[in-house]
Amino acid sequence: MAAGMNTSSVHVCKYLLPQNKERTVYDGFIESLGQEFHLRVELPVNKDLKFSRIHCDAKLATILRGSLPIIRTRLQQCQQLSAFLEELRSLVDSAVRTNKMFESLSTAPALYGKLINEISIVKWDRVVDIDECFQKVKLQTIDSSAREHYISVHISSQYPNEAPECSTDLPSEFSLQWNSKMSLVDVLQQFDKAVERHQTFWNVLDEIDKSTWVLEPEKPCRKDAARRIALGNNASIQIVVNPLHPTQLPECRFLGADQTIKPLRDNMNRSLQMWDSSKSVLSNLQELMNITFPSPISSKKEDFCSECSICYLYRLDGAIPDKVCKFPACNKAFHQICLYEWLRSLPTSNQSLSKYGFKNIYGECPYCSQPITVRQEDK
Known part of the structure; x- marks a missing residue:
């Protein structure tokens, strides 16, 4: 390595530290695929000395095998220590991967035989x-x-x-x-x-999936404990069933126009003590809210999937239109982000900070001009 070489960015190996004031000797470790190897680099003391040295531990020397002469030649040629260390780390990564592959191949025959025998029993x-x-x-x-x-x-x-x-x-x-x-x-x-x-858990959700319009997730997996169920136009309830106690009252969150969901929420709050774990979750929810869920037998899913009245999409970045104008004659649905951006663009809109630290933006509905608000946290 030429004298005067740049050693200012030896960040490539963060555990390789200078051992003298002249920064001609570096000692420490190089990391590769979760392993650490000891490394020592000696550089020329002055411009008249051209010879540099690199030392590594026995394990790294074994992995690198015949590559060490090439590595030493590159150390002599490089003008920057950081550039040399980049090359070295790439070479070490490749060698470690190859070494792991050979180790795997050496144990593979015995492992294959054991697994085939176990699968035959299974x-x-x-x-x-x-x-x-x-x-x-x-x-x-x-x-x-x-x-x-x-x-x-x-x-x-x-x-x-x-x-x-x-x-x-x-x-x-x-x-x-x-x-x-x-x-x-x-x-x-x-x-x-x-x-x-988990049989009871899946029985609960299978009944819900069969008897109601599930808006989310669109294609439930067996591990999904949450369901968003249609209650009516622009109104739904999201429930989360406890896998360990599936017949208990699930977590519930109402979504949609206040004039639609407030009576249902009030009914549920007044009737919580009536929850009967001997009945199905679906029956309990309907009795508590005093409703019957829309059924796939008598309705279409499209009846409950209103598109956003601003972007005209139903699903946007995974979100569905769940902010609804409170004015009954309007009842338009919006994505939270769409309504937020709309109100923010209006010169007449206002923002305020709630006592909980949330920013609310107030303005007019894009369709009926009635007051409407959205919280910045929801955007």
């Missing part, structure tokens, strides 16, 4: 998918109500000494109990038990 008809490296296996179980459920098992090269990572369609966390003597059979048995514990 039964192949329960295998939905398996990748070519046998690192991810997707398994299926069918519950007592003929519903399908899936668990994806991610297997490392240290299996079974290292527990597999599991992702499921359960509405609550799946905690795998594991020791090195266990297998995929044990994973599936624990998953089956967890599925059975």
Whole structure:
């Protein structure tokens, strides 16, 4: 490396620090894919000395194998230490990946044999998918109500000494109990038990999905505990069912025009003590609000999916029009963000800060000119 070389930006390796005032010796660590390796770089003391040195620990030297002569040559040629360290880190990353691949291949035959044997015990008809490296296996179980459920098992090269990572369609966390003597059979048995514990939860939501117009989510998954149910034109209720106590009163939030939802909210608040856990959640909600939910048998979903009266879209960045003009003769629906931007553009609109720190913007409805407001937090 030429004398006078720039060492001002050795941020590439944050654990490589100068060891003298002249900044000719650096010592510390280089990080690569979660591993740390000891590294020492010695630079020329003055312009008459052209020779630079690099030292690394035995583990890094083994991984780099025949690349060290090339690395030393590049150190001599580079004018900036930071540029050399960038090249070195890229080379180390590549070498570490290659080394991990060889380590995986060396253990693969034994691991493949073990997994094939375990899958044969589980039964192949329960295998939905398996990748070519046998690192991810997707398994299926069918519950007592003929519903399908899936668990994806991610297997490392240290299996079974290292527990597999599991992702499921359960509405609550799946905690795998594991020791090195266990297998995929044990994973599936624990998953089956967890599925059975949630039968009542899925029964509750299946009844709601079948008997009401669910506005959100559009395509519910088995892990989804929330439903936004149509109550009428521009009015809905969002409920969140507790997966552990599915027959209890769910969290409820009314959305829509005040003149429509206020009587329903008042009815519910007056009747909360009437909740009967022996009845279905759907029946309880209807009795508390003193209504019957619009049914797919007698109505169309389009009747409850009014587009935004400003942007003329129903869904905008995942949001639906849930801000409604309170004037009954108007009753237009808007996205929160659309109404906020509309009111902000009006010279006659005003803003105020509530006692809770929220900014409210006041103005006129774009259609009927009646007073309307939206909170800045909702934009």
